[in-house]
Amino acid sequence: MSEVHAARRSRLRAHCAKEAGGAAALVSRPANVRYLAGRAPAGAVLLVPPSGGDVLFGHWNPAADPAGPRPGEEDGGLRAEPLPDGADPAAAAAVLAAERGAGTVALEEHHLTVARHRALTAQAPGLALGDLGCAVERQRLVKDEEEIAALRVAAEITDRALGELLESILVGRTERHLALELERRLVDHGADGPAFPTSVATGSHSGLAGHRPTDRRVEEGDFLTVRLGARFRGYRCQIGRTFVIGTSPADWQIELYEVVFAAQRAAREALAPGVEYRAVDRAARQVLDEAGHGGALGPVTGHGVGLEIGEDPRLSPGAMGRLGPCVPVTVEPGVHLPGRGGVRIDDTLVVRSTADGGPELLTITTKELLAL
Template sequence: MRLIKDDEEISSLRIAGELADQALGELLESILVGRTERHLALELERRLVDHGADGPAFPTVVAAGPHAGRPGHLPTDRRVEEGDFLTICLGADYRGYRCQVGRTFVIGPSPADWQVELYDAVFAAQRAGREALLPGRAYRDVDRVTRQVLAAAGFGDALEPCTGHGVGLEIDEDPRLTPSAMGKLDACVPVTVEPGVHLPGRGGVRIDDTLVVRPEADGGPELLTITTKELLAL
């Protein structure tokens, strides 16, 4: 009963996604170089509350340079520098319902070739996972299609144990999109799709969306977090 959300619950999740997108979009319009991960995380959480969130859905992730792409990274006093990957993952708590969005950017005039290659691979994997979110699809199949894309691109050794998970009253709840997960998706189940690759000493990429499972007849998965997934150079 908890997995499947009703219209009112999905409406709250939709608003939570809008608040997270808004806070992230505003931050990207500011100067980032020279500011610390910790400072940026605090600013994002303040913006969430300013726009109507009850608070952050979880500790905000801001990860720059060699920290980028690391899951669950706790912000440090490391300053953002030109040439960095910058990963941001935040979520809003709205009326008890929690939604998350994660994006990776490049700091400076243009990305390096290796950054473009890695970003394109993670983006393709995330898109494959999003497109697989249909009623009746096995949890493990959603995980598998994302992993296949990254493995084919040569990043199989860097894959994480979980491609995504359910959201709602908690930011991390059932279902789990993992290789061993049992069960199939139902309509009106909100989940994340968040593949990532972290290369030690270099950084990495994470792209994270929250979506609601919908049948193809209703347009397919409903995307709740709409911040652009284009590789922006900031």
């Protein structure tokens, strides 16, 4: 893996040479550090100077996972530098950059706090500081095949955990218990852990976007919405499904399900390289608008996934930009009717050209309305 990370750092170096006047990059945002250096201790900071000799500064814990760079070692052009207790890795990186005569250091102003920025300025007073902005996040947008393979495994684990739950008896169990059981099954099947807190919503809670599981029990006639995802080698996927509990769904349930399903399909089918982010959102929104549920859709129809669960792009009405190939996104419209419940259907897909077979669906659990 160290070659992969070295190649990513070379791309960042090339970006800094072109866009930031040859500044050294100081990367502090955890997902960005992991992307460029592999697994690193919490709070580690990466210095990527214009001429190479990259250094990862951090506080290693002997109990941490043995993967990733080891303190004091050098691998693939990256040295791992352990720091004394209490030292800020960002300040240590700035001091080294100043010692090496760097003209400017570009740091992640959207991650560093004002207080750390100030302390860093005091410790390396001669150094000019610039803003790296979201250069690493932009680099992370398009995934390589190794990243997509990790997402694929995450989705397989997720489908399996959900499939097992569907075979068990659900009536009478609480949202909280079902959520815990799903998270246990994710880990059983090899996940590092859940990609985000599992949401289980039944009855009047169903269809709510950010529902936290409560002690409400599943009852006959309920809609049941579950939303979960596995994290595998750091990569996070997301699935959401809505079921109906009992022998036969009510008419309003069938109608609402069909509308949300049609909106979700429209957005999935809109996914292609070159398509505007907001066009994907519009595809789902239009279907819901026509059915009189436009107001019920939240601000986004989907978002990128990878080392974080909510990455760029945002598939929303105001989003600027166009999809590229190998960008994994969620498509997750939903409608909640206050007091009654609702439907959410979420998938994780990878954008692919028609020549490559069109969008690749990672979360393959059926989207038929199952009565459980």
